[in-house]
Amino acid sequence: MTDEQRRLTDRELDVMSILWREGSGTVAEVRERLKEDLAYTSVLWVLQTLEEKGHVRHEREGRAYRYFPVMRPEEEAGGALTRLLDKVFHGSAEKLLARLVAERELDAEELQRMRDLLDRHLGEEGDR
Numbered sequence: 001m002t003d004e005q006r007r008l009t010d011r012e013l014d015v016m017s018i019l020w021r022e023g024s025g026t027v028a029e030v031r032e033r034l035k036e037d038l039a040y041t042s043v044l045w046v047l048q049t050l051e052e053k054g055h056v057r058h059e060r061e062g063r064a065y066r067y068f069p070v071m072r073p074e075e076e077a078g079g080a081l082t083r084l085l086d087k088v089f090h091g092s093a094e095k096l097l098a099r100l101v102a103e104r105e106l107d108a109e110e111l112q113r114m115r116d117l118l119d120r121h122l123g124e125e126g127d128r
Contacts, residue, residue, distance in 0.1 A: 006053050008076055015046050016055060016076065019069040026064045 008016060018033045019025055025033070031043040047067050050056045058065040089095040101111075 006055075007079060008050075008055070011046055012050055012053075012055070013076070013080070015043070015050065016069060016071075016073075019056060019067060020073050024066050024068045026061065026066055028064070030067070 014034060015030055018030050027040060027044045031040060055071045056067045057070055058067045085096055
C-alpha cells in the first residue's frame with residue numbers, strides 16, 4: 001500500500017482521534033463519541049478500512065470487537081502537517097506559525113515554550 005493509500009481521510013482522522021484519546025473502542029463506543037450521528041455500519045466500515053490500512057487492530061471482546069490504534073498520533077501529524085503546509089500555506093512555515101499564533105488564545109507559558117523550541121532549533125542549525 002502506498003503512502004497515498006495509507007493517508008487518513010477526515011472521517012478516519014476523527015475515528016483515530018477517538019482511539020488515541022480513549023486508548024481503544026468498540027464500534028458503539030466510537031460512534032457514541034463522534035460529533036456526527038453516523039450509522040453503526042458506517043463507523044464499522046471506517047474501522048475496517050483503518051485496519052486494512054494498518055492503522056488499527058482489533059481483539060474480540062464478547063460479541064463485539066475492540067479496536068486499538070497501531071499508529072501514534074505523531075506519525076499522522078507529520079503527514080497531515082506537511083499536507084496543510086504545502087496546500088494551504090504554499091510551503092511557508094512562517095505563515096503557518098503566524099496563523100496558529102493569531103488563531104489560538106495561547107497563554108504566556110505556551111508562547112514561551114514555542115519560543116524555546118524555535119531558539120533550540122536555531123541553535124541546532126548553527127551547530128551543523
